[in-house]
Amino acid sequence: MRASDRAYDTLRQEILDGALTPGTLLGEVEQAERLGLSRTPLREALSRLIADGLADQTKGRGTVVSSISAADVDLLFELRLPLEVQSARLAAERGDPARFTALAQRFTAAEKTLQARDQAREDEHYYRLTEELDEAVAEAVANPYLSHSLRSMRAHLVRARRLAQHEPERLASSAREHREVCTAIASGDPETAGAAMLIHLRRSLAYITAQHESSPQHRSLTSNREESPA
Structure with missing residues (x-):
């Protein structure tokens, strides 16, 4: 390298x-x-x-x-919603049901452990699990153009998610939503899979936006960025 x-x-x-x-x-x-x-x-x-x-x-x-502002998150989700929903629909048509059933079971287990004592460790485990779901969807869809677009966008969303400092309750809810997405994909029903993904994305956007807007540190970083010309 x-x-x-x-x-x-x-x-x-x-x-x-x-x-x-x-x-x-x-x-x-x-x-x-x-x-x-x-x-x-x-x-x-x-x-x-x-x-x-x-x-x-x-x-x-x-x-x-x-830095990442609430406005940046809105713009990213404008792109994310149609791409992720379409990916879920295609994964339902093309994916291996057994693989997504197994992922659904792991999200069920993750939901039960997210409020464990070692919160940071459980959060990291959960984030890695969501990355596995992303990989499974990408492999099922088998569209390099779609996968490339999602990979570029997700790099920024990963940062937005971490900076939002998710509360245990939201992470547990997110795990349930991911489980429902996996179950829908495993069922082979593209309409249900797309709908489940859309529900998850809208809830994620609402939470991340609220967290960013209420963060004094984030407002300071955004202000500094705007005052520093490139």
Whole structure:
């Protein structure tokens, strides 16, 4: 793997995981030293992150991790709703029922454990399970163009979801909604699958938007971004 690809993958994952929070300065000298590479491949990695919308080039500060506003979330969901609903419909027509039945059972188990004592660990386990569902749907649909569009969009949604700081009750509700999506896909009924996905997405949008709008930290980050010209 090229040094620039390794740097890109590492920084991208750290941004998605929340290890690098919005507004974090991605200084060339510091990041190159931390990642053990020269500044040239690091610059290539930073350019790719900027192109992805995961970082911004700001005047006076340099490259920083981009922020996500409630307005950004609305725009992302305008794209997400038709893509995800269509994916669920196609997965119901083309997918392996046994695979989605197994996922439904795992979401049932996840719902029961999300309010366990080690909350952070359970949350992370749940997020990984949702990623498995995304992969299962993508493989069932077998449309590389649709999968590419969803992958690009989901990178931003992962950040929005983590920054929203989901409460245990919402995560448990989300697990139930995902279980219903899996069950509908396994049934082979595209209309039911699309409807179940639409219900989940609308509830997710309402929750994430409310959380972002009520977060003082988020409002501050958004304000700083608007005041810093590119």
